[in-house]
Amino acid sequence: MRIDKYLTGLLILAALGSSLTSGSVSAKEYFTIKNNVLERPTGFREWVYVGTPLTPNDMNNGKANFQEFHTVYIDPKSWEHWKKTGKFRDGAILIKEMTSV
Numbered sequence: 001m002r003i004d005k006y007l008t009g010l011l012i013l014a015a016l017g018s019s020l021t022s023g024s025v026s027a028k029e030y031f032t033i034k035n036n037v038l039e040r041p042t043g044f045r046e047w048v049y050v051g052t053p054l055t056p057n058d059m060n061n062g063k064a065n066f067q068e069f070h071t072v073y074i075d076p077k078s079w080e081h082w083k084k085t086g087k088f089r090d091g092a093i094l095i096k097e098m099t100s101v
Contacts, residue, residue, distance in 0.1 A: 030075060030093060044095050047073040069099040 030041040050072040055064040074082075078092035 041093075041095070044073050047075055047095070048079040050074055050094070066098075067101060069101065071097045071099065073097070 030044075032039045052069050052071045054069050055066050057064045057067065073095045075093040078089055078094075081087075081089040081092070
């Protein structure tokens with residue numbers, strides 16, 4: 001079986017544009033903008049692993065919308081905040097990495 005791995009995007013709970021320009025510590029710590037292009041953070045696989053949901057065909061009438069593993073990570077500071085409060089902090093960053101199977 002061939003597995004194609006690709007990073008499809010970033011899910012940011014706070015508005016990306018405002019968090020990158022308004023002085024959000026977490027955004028400046030993890031993201032870089034070069035020539036008006038947002039670069040992916042490096043080392044995100046060392047963040048807190050949230051989980052890897054999968055939508056199997058056999059539970060979706062043989063036609064799952066997403067036949068991929070969706071591996072989710074959260075930045076460490078946001079994880080600590082969530083554990084203490086049960087709420088996501090402003091500027092919390094989650095990354096979803098999709099692996100086609």
